Amino acid sequence: MAFPSRLLPWLAATIFFFIAQCQAKTVTYDWNVTWVTANPDGLADRQVVGINNQWPLPIIEVDKGDRLVVNMHNGLGDKSASIHFHGMYQTNTTEMDGPSMLTQCPVPPGSSITYNFTVNQNGTYWYHCHTDYCYPDGYRQALIVHDNSSYFADKYDEDLTITMTDWYHELTETIAPTFITVDNPTGAEPIPDSFLFNDTLNTKIPVEAGKTYLFRLINIGAFVAQYFYIEDHTMRIVEVDGIYTDEAEADILYISAAQRYTVLVTMKNSTEKNYPIVMVADSQLLDTIPSDLQLNQTNWLEYNSSAAFEQAVMTVSDCSDLNPYDDMGLVPHDRMALLENPDISLDLTVTMQVLDDGADYAFLNDISYTAPKVPALYTVMSAGDQATDATVYGDYTHSVVLEKDQIVEIILNNGDTGTHPFHLHGHAFQMIDRYPPYGPHFYDYADGDPITYNASNHTAFPEYPPRRDTFVLPPQGYFVVRFKADNPGVWFFHCHIDWHLAQGLAMVFIEAPLAIQSSVTIPQQHYGVCEAAGIATAGNAAGNTEDYTDLTGQNKQVAWLPGGFTARGIVALVFSCVSAFLGMGMIAFYGLSDIKKGGGQVQTRREEVREHED
Known part of the structure; x- marks a missing residue:
């Protein structure tokens, strides 16, 4: 009996899968993270984050299908740490994604954590610390997934x-x-x-x-x-x-x-x-x-x-x-077609605004991301059926709960004059529109009024949109991306300029939370990291385990300025005050200094000048 020809592609794929599984291996790295001294530009010695007393850091190299295990000990002494494997989708292993207060607690000095996941992707990635300003200190390097079957x-x-x-x-x-x-x-x-x-x-x-x-x-x-x-x-x-x-x-x-x-x-x-x-x-x-x-x-x-x-x-x-x-x-190359008819469309606007402490912060729809008191993943795991209620993740984490397999559209308008490279954890999104495009007109709106996306008047979407995990938002322009919520997990969406992330330019997707509960097991060691850091591992964003809708005590963004003030207004006020003080100083110097008495009259420097001119 002849083997049906229509089944040959399936048979070939099955054979290739089993061969790949047989060839897969476990790649293990044991890292002690410490401070070392470096001077890479020849201009200044400085302390950098080293691994096993070495810097530059090691490049992680694996083959597609390998299991990657990284045992990290925080030997920095004065700084918490973590590792995010940038671009890894972490399918079924959202607990290994790495951002502090989202999928884990920050690893305090003297503690250790193990990241353990299967690499089912191919291509060029990198790893970096994802805890409060730590990767600009040198804690970042390439992660390469080799694939001998690439076209x-x-x-x-x-x-x-x-x-x-x-x-x-x-x-x-x-x-x-x-x-x-x-x-x-x-x-x-x-x-x-x-x-x-x-x-x-x-x-x-x-x-x-x-x-x-x-x-x-x-x-x-x-x-x-x-x-x-x-x-x-x-x-x-x-x-x-x-x-x-x-x-x-x-x-x-x-x-x-x-x-x-x-x-x-x-x-x-x-x-x-x-x-x-x-x-x-x-x-x-x-x-x-x-x-x-x-x-x-x-x-x-x-x-x-x-x-x-x-x-x-x-x-x-x-x-x-x-x-x-x-x-x-x-x-x-895989010709993945445009994701049609989004189930949910998020219309977001980036702004930078001064808050009540006088400092400048970043916002998506007037929310400046502020970390919760309990990592969002741990809230998912402890909230039961209430995990589907976005309220439990806090008012200032800007969390959006997604249902499994929803088509999600993000419309991102830029109300800021700078560019912003936005990164989505857990996915590569389809890039379906951006304006202005790269080229001679990319900065056309940087000094004028912003241009916003118009759903009824836009360029034709590509049949096979390009995909990536980090996409550049033009100055005072916009982009539109889509992805399918087919990867249950807690995923950060944020600007990858680290200064802007610190200002709050981020939000969170809680993707299929009930599926997370049934598929994820958080290692006991990760809970131990939280205990060492003094961070709760259950409860809502405020740490409340009795009533998950009670957010009393949650971390909040800095208060808004009094009514009527805007970012431009406060800056104008500051510079107006500076100008006023300078003006008064000039008046004081030229109009009131060196006061002399002559003939019973008060004579100022200005009058002296006039006398000499006469």
Whole structure:
């Protein structure tokens, strides 16, 4: 009896699955996280977060299907920690996602935690601390999932990882108090001191003529996006944020914090010249540019160690004149079709506003994310049937409860003049619209009135929308994304500029909470971390276990300003007061100083000047 031909694809897939399972292995890392001293830009020694007394940190490398186990001991002594494996969907393991006060407690000094999950994805990722300002101190590195079955596996000779990042000479605990403060009412972000390439500068990457290389490009920075190009070489994009794409040629890429591109680059046949690899920081994100800040960095493809290593020649006067590839033009290789007819549509607006303490905060629909007293996942696990009621997660976590398999649409309008790279945990979303697009008009609305999404008047949605987990929101523009709620868990949606996350630019999706209860088991060790940190493991956002709808005592965002004040108003008031004080000072100096008595009259300096003029 002949085997039915229609079943051959199913048989092949089944055989491949079992082969993959047989080949899968457990990859274990034992990490002691401590402070070490580093000076990657050659300008200043500083304390950084090291692993096993080493920095730069180790690159995690696994194969698709492997089990990854990371045993982390917090030896920092004075700082809590965690690990988020950025881009990992954590299917059925939301408890391993890592953000503090969402899926776990922060790991206090002297405590340990184990992350244990199966990697069922492929591509380019990274890991970083997800606890209060900790990853700008160097606690971040690449995570690579190798896949020998990718459609481009036979198209390259060697696989190389390139990270790019902003760099500060001071600890974030020193910088942070100068950021969210009454002394910084405009919310100007701290300016980096340097920009690094593979955690150093002036890197030479040896290459062989004629070979094709797979470059994995990762922005592991906390703030600044980078333009990236290789002089006189074309990049062919094959993956973004772990999603394989059809090949797309690009001369320049714009890579925000947390984004990844994987590109194929074929070398020239001649070895007479070395070629600059160029990073240009997006200066539009910087409120001021210090005279000693080098915005463009040159590293090299080394064809010939005896040839010159020349600095790149910039052909534009401003980075905004560079014209990067628009990731909206990518086509996913798997041809996943547009998710139609969303079950829930969230219309959100980003704003930055000054609150009652005089400091600048970030908002989604007037809510500035404020962490709960109990991790949201632990509220899910302890709330019973009430876990489906968004109330129990608090007024200021901006939690939205999703039902299993709902199609979710997020419309994000930007009322701020800066860009914001938004990241969604647990999913890669479909990017179905963005305006303005990358290119010469990207900053058109930065200095004018915002433009908002109009559901009845928009560009046609792509048939096969590109997908990624981090998408850039244009200045005073908008984007629209969709995803399917098919991964029960507690998932953060937030701006990946770490300063903006600290200001509250985030919200939470509680996805299929009853399914979470039936599928997730939180390890006893994780509960022990909470006990060591003095954090409750049951109750609502306020820690109330008697009445989950009673939020008395919950953490709250700072109070609003008195009625009638706005962010612009308070800033105008501050500067008006400053101007007034300066004016009064000038009057006092020129009008009242050096008072002299002459002929029984009071004579001022102004009158003296008039007398001399006469």
